[in-house]
Amino acid sequence: MAFVEVKAPDFPHNPVAEPLADFQGIAAGLAVTLRHMFTKPVTMQYPEEQPNLPGRHRGRHELRRHENGLERCVGCELCALACPAKAIFVEGAENPPDAPISIGERYAKQWIVNMIRCIFCGFCVEACPTEAVQLKRVFELADYTRQSMIYTKEMLLVPRDQRGLQPDDSWLPGYEAQESGKAASPAT
Amino acid sequence: MTDFLAAIDWNVVLAVVAAFIKAFIIVNVLLVIFAYMTLTERKVMGRMQVRYGPNRVGPFGLLQPIADGIKLALKEDVTPSQANVWVHTLAPIMSLVPALIIFAVIPIGPSIPAGGGPAGQPWTWYIANVNVSYLYVAAIASLGVYGIVLAGWASNNKYSLLGGLRASAQMISYELAQGLAALCVVVMAGSINLYEIVEQQNRSGLPFGLYPIIGWVAFGVYLIAGIAETNRAPFDLPEAEGELGAGFHTEYSGFKWSMFFMAEYVNMVNVSALAIVLFLGGWWPFDPQIPVLGAVAGILGPVAFLVKLALFMFFFIWLRSTLPRLRFDRLMSLGWKVLLPIALANLVLTSIVVALWPIGAWPFA
Numbered sequence: 001m002a003f004v005e006v007k008a009p010d011f012p013h014n015p016v017a018e019p020l021a022d023f024q025g026i027a028a029g030l031a032v033t034l035r036h037m038f039t040k041p042v043t044m045q046y047p048e049e050q051p052n053l054p055g056r057h058r059g060r061h062e063l064r065r066h067e068n069g070l071e072r073c074v075g076c077e078l079c080a081l082a083c084p085a086k087a088i089f090v091e092g093a094e095n096p097p098d099a100p101i102s103i104g105e106r107y108a109k110q111w112i113v114n115m116i117r118c119i120f121c122g123f124c125v126e127a128c129p130t131e132a133v134q135l136k137r138v139f140e141l142a143d144y145t146r147q148s149m150i151y152t153k154e155m156l157l158v159p160r161d162q163r164g165l166q167p168d169d170s171w172l173p174g175y176e177a178q179e180s181g182k183a184a185s186p187a188t
Numbered sequence: 189m190t191d192f193l194a195a196i197d198w199n200v201v202l203a204v205v206a207a208f209i210k211a212f213i214i215v216n217v218l219l220v221i222f223a224y225m226t227l228t229e230r231k232v233m234g235r236m237q238v239r240y241g242p243n244r245v246g247p248f249g250l251l252q253p254i255a256d257g258i259k260l261a262l263k264e265d266v267t268p269s270q271a272n273v274w275v276h277t278l279a280p281i282m283s284l285v286p287a288l289i290i291f292a293v294i295p296i297g298p299s300i301p302a303g304g305g306p307a308g309q310p311w312t313w314y315i316a317n318v319n320v321s322y323l324y325v326a327a328i329a330s331l332g333v334y335g336i337v338l339a340g341w342a343s344n345n346k347y348s349l350l351g352g353l354r355a356s357a358q359m360i361s362y363e364l365a366q367g368l369a370a371l372c373v374v375v376m377a378g379s380i381n382l383y384e385i386v387e388q389q390n391r392s393g394l395p396f397g398l399y400p401i402i403g404w405v406a407f408g409v410y411l412i413a414g415i416a417e418t419n420r421a422p423f424d425l426p427e428a429e430g431e432l433g434a435g436f437h438t439e440y441s442g443f444k445w446s447m448f449f450m451a452e453y454v455n456m457v458n459v460s461a462l463a464i465v466l467f468l469g470g471w472w473p474f475d476p477q478i479p480v481l482g483a484v485a486g487i488l489g490p491v492a493f494l495v496k497l498a499l500f501m502f503f504f505i506w507l508r509s510t511l512p513r514l515r516f517d518r519l520m521s522l523g524w525k526v527l528l529p530i531a532l533a534n535l536v537l538t539s540i541v542v543a544l545w546p547i548g549a550w551p552f553a
Binding site for chain 2: 029030033036037038
């Protein structure tokens with residue numbers, strides 16, 4: 001039966017070398033902080049300075065048009081089915097043959113997305129057979145009421161004289177210039 | 189009536205009025221320094237952590253202290269129901285007032301003799317020139333610990349109490365080393381009057397803190413003990429937020445809390461000012477005795493003092509953003525087993541040097 005005596009180490013172990021090493025460590029630390037004081041802060045001054053988002057950033061939805069101005073959306077509701085958050089509601093209707101709204105037999109009478117529910121997964125984009133839905137690089141979606149977070153078709157549809165984004169063209173060179181030519185569409 | 193008027197020594201009245209005006213100015217300047225010190229600290233620490241710090245209120249965030257002050261003044265003042273209301277209210281006052289009145293004896297610049305100042309009066313850069321001014325400073329500085337201990341006790345909160353006890357243990361321990369380091373200077377100067385001490389350094393041309401060996405050691409011990417005295421990082425054990433909530437001011441809010449905050453920052457100014465007076469020659473190198481620039485030493489001296497003060501304050505911030513907090517037993521062993529013996533040995537060495545060689549002819553210097 002033997003006890004192992006655990007002795008607390010004397011402080012300091014080496015009365016000269018250890019304090020010197022301590023001061024060396026403190027000096028090294030002070031040098032690090034002083035050096036960093038003269039580097040440029042990494043903070044982005046957000047409202048004045050906008051983030052350079054990647055081209056395929058998934059932000060607010062956009063409903064695109066064909067070159068001839070007709071809507072791409074045919075009201076098939078596949079986006080609503082694919083949506084894991086059940087954020088999209090689509091009400092399709094017969095496309096009037098004399099004054100067509102979309103190119104198909106049907107069009108979307110209502111296309112509503114609830115931005116509180118949306119998780120920006122992009123499944124609606126993948127599900128869309130006509131490449132009508134795209135997620136844009138608009139991220140300033142905060143607002144004060146639940147009602148204002150319901151985005152209707154009128155808010156999401158690109159104007160008649162614009163096509164909207166080509167699918168997956170966001171990585172192509174010249175994309176930035178194309179985007180900056182357009183007026184930024186506000187969130188609401 | 190005329191006899192009464194004739195009996196008044198108008199020089200005394202003038203001196204008293206001047207002291208009141210100076211005290212008013214000093215207290216206000218100290219509180220403005222405190223306000224902008226909080227901003228400077230946040231900005232400098234921000235830059236050291238590669239971010240900007242506050243820059244939203246006013247240009248470059250310069251109005252941030254005012255916004256903070258308004259916020260703190262309008263905040264609800266919560267007193268815990270089980271707290272001792274009187275002591276809880278008095279404690280912040282007891283820690284702020286000593287911090288403010290220490291500055292009464294700090295000589296900021298060289299005195300201009302009679303005839304040099306406005307209205308033919310002597311012009312002095314201190315409020316009072318007391319013969320035992322270092323004793324006064326040491327005595328008042330140790331009163332500040334009462335505010336912290338009583339705040340911890342009166343809050344009726346175990347974390348506050350632990351913080352207060354830590355503060356008392358720490359401040360009492362480090363006062364010894366600090367006092368002994370200052371005693372080295374007193375021995376070197378042969379005076380306990382702060383003005384005399386500064387004059388002595390300017391006469392010999394080399395501040396005491398820059399004398400090899402004895403001065404360096406005393407300065408180093410004083411600086412470490414001074415940081416511990418002000419409860420600043422890395423010795424901020426009394427308000428170790430990871431262990432004690434916020435320490436002694438856990439149960440304080442609003443203006444009472446901001447008074448503790450003021451006391452901490454004004455104490456930083458005090459320790460820095462005292463270090464400048466004791467070790468860096470106050471207004472050195474702008475002494476009235478030196479040629480050419482000596483004529484404007486009354487202006488340049490205080491400027492030199494303020495520059496040194498700013499450097500010290502920067503050093504405090506720099507340390508805070510660099511060093512992690514000490515463990516409490518390490519803090520105690522540093523104070524009692526390292527700083528105190530070193531300061532004692534240095535005091536003995538200083539006494540030997542001063543006894544064997546005449547002033548100004550010391551070896552190593």
